[in-house]
Amino acid sequence: MKTSFTHSPKRRDSLKQIAVLSGLLAGLGYSSFAVAAYNKAAFDSKSVNEAIKLQGGGTLAESKEVLLNAPDYAENGAAVALGVSTALPGVRKILILVEKNPASLAASFEVSEWIEANFSTRIKMSQTSDVYAVAVMADGRALFSKKEVKVTVGSCGG
Amino acid sequence: MTEPTRIRAQAQGGKTTVRVLMSHEMESGHRKDGSGKTIPSWYIQEMTISLNGKVILDADFGPSVSKNPYLQFVIKGGKSGDKLSLSWKDNKGQTRTDEASVA
Numbered sequence: 001m002k003t004s005f006t007h008s009p010k011r012r013d014s015l016k017q018i019a020v021l022s023g024l025l026a027g028l029g030y031s032s033f034a035v036a037a038y039n040k041a042a043f044d045s046k047s048v049n050e051a052i053k054l055q056g057g058g059t060l061a062e063s064k065e066v067l068l069n070a071p072d073y074a075e076n077g078a079a080v081a082l083g084v085s086t087a088l089p090g091v092r093k094i095l096i097l098v099e100k101n102p103a104s105l106a107a108s109f110e111v112s113e114w115i116e117a118n119f120s121t122r123i124k125m126s127q128t129s130d131v132y133a134v135a136v137m138a139d140g141r142a143l144f145s146k147k148e149v150k151v152t153v154g155s156c157g158g
Numbered sequence: 159m160t161e162p163t164r165i166r167a168q169a170q171g172g173k174t175t176v177r178v179l180m181s182h183e184m185e186s187g188h189r190k191d192g193s194g195k196t197i198p199s200w201y202i203q204e205m206t207i208s209l210n211g212k213v214i215l216d217a218d219f220g221p222s223v224s225k226n227p228y229l230q231f232v233i234k235g236g237k238s239g240d241k242l243s244l245s246w247k248d249n250k251g252q253t254r255t256d257e258a259s260v261a
Contacts, residue, residue, distance in 0.1 A: 035206055035213055035216045036216060036218075038203050038204050038218055039218065043203075043218070043220040078224060078225070079224040079225075080224075083230075098222055101222050102186070102188055103220055103221065103222065105220050105222075106219070106220050106222035106223055107217065107218070107219050107220065107222075107223055108217065108218045109215065109216075109217045109231075110215065110216040110217070112213070112214050112215065112216075113234075114209065114212075114214040114233060114234055114235075115214055115215055115231055115232060115233050115234060116173070116231070116232040116233075116234060118231060118232045119229065119230065119231050120228075120229070120230040120231075121223065121224075121227065121228055121229050121230070122223070122224040122227070122228045123222050123223055123224055124184075124186065124221075124222050124223070124224050125222075126188075
């Protein structure tokens with residue numbers, strides 16, 4: 001675990017340093033939650049499988065325990081409302097991916113012990129595509145649900 | 159200049175539902191302007207939410223998240239008066255932090 005204290009003291013950086021520090025304290029028995037660095041490679045990836053792997057997901061398996069709430073049709077690809085949740089124990093991350101967007105990975109949430117694995121957000125979709133909700137488990141499994149959302153008006157290419 | 163993030167948090171039935179609306183263009187980097195030039199990407203990449211000073215959620219976004227990102231999540235527990243703080247950082251290095259109390 002590397003931490004640089006040489007750059008300008010932006011709040012975000014200090015948040016990360018505190019998180020790293022509390023990560024170290026966790027080893028001593030203190031409760032903590034380490035803030036991970038932005039995974040640019042995963043967010044640049046054009047492939048659903050690759051992006052999941054880059055976010056720490058191992059074996060992919062479809063699961064009914066991972067719930068994806070998405071519309072059948074999206075009239076406006078600029079804001080498609082999605083909900084992802086699971087009641088499974090041992091969830092490390094929740095990922096939302098859109099297969100046919102220029103980059104697949106849309107959002108990644110680190111699930112701490114203080115929150116539920118239950119997130120809703122809005123995403124852009126350039127065209128009709130499968131949307132993936134993935135729960136990356138503590139044991140490395142990547143459990144997913146997917147659903148095709150038909151887009152009538154895309155958000156990209158303005 | 160950035161606009162404040164709107165944060166609403168309601169404690170009910172042993173948990174707290176949090177709804178946030180960040181103000182950001184979330185430009186994908188794939189659109190073109192009127193003269194055909196590509197508009198550079200500009201989007202929130204990282205977000206941290208703390209409850210009473212303790213980080214409880216770390217989220218990362220790509221440019222696929224919609225303009226003025228909306229996020230809803232659920233805190234286990236939480237009570238009226240608890241302090242929530244949300245910080246974000248975009249791909250240009252701009253940051254913003256806003257706070258709210260649980261209702």
